[in-house]
């Protein structure tokens with residue numbers, strides 16, 4: 001599966017020394033067979049999770065597109081060894097799972113995080129190391145969806161702590177700072193307001 005001369009050095013330089021076999025994405029693809037790319041997975045997570053989280057993925061064997069960063073998904077070439085992480089829309093630069101397989105690009109770690117609109121608060125980053133040599137792939141998949149859920153629930157807590165409407169709770173009339181949402185508030189119905 002090695003497609004470039006630097007592969008051996010690259011593998012030796014891996015911090016994942018306990019991995020003495022070459023990983024590939026077979027397990028990952030099986031667990032996420034509803035998707036055909038990391039970008040596809042990201043868009044689905046973004047769309048179907050209330051807080052609209054961002055997905056980041058670190059891969060090995062990947063490489064900045066040589067000259068044209070915006071050249072698109074098929075522009076990856078073995079120009080630089082080592083891990084690289086893309087987030088959100090940039091995940092399309094990894095191409096499809098088929099492209100990744102062809103080019104020996106291996107998924108190492110996934111990250112889920114979310115920025116809460118209206119406040120500068122970001123959730124924690126929930127990371128899942130995709131090490132199917134150590135952990136069953138099914139369990140890793142569950143860890144991933146748990147990370148999405150935990151991120152969403154943290155984003156929801158941040159929202160509830162900061163998006164109270166003027167009638168939420170009995171704050172002084174001149175209160176102009178953020179305040180929590182009152183679940184029983186008749187004015188906003190416990191939904192708070194966009195800020």
Ligand SMILES: [Zn+2]
Pocket residue numbers: 164165166167168169181182185186187188189190191192
């Ligand atoms: Zn309210």
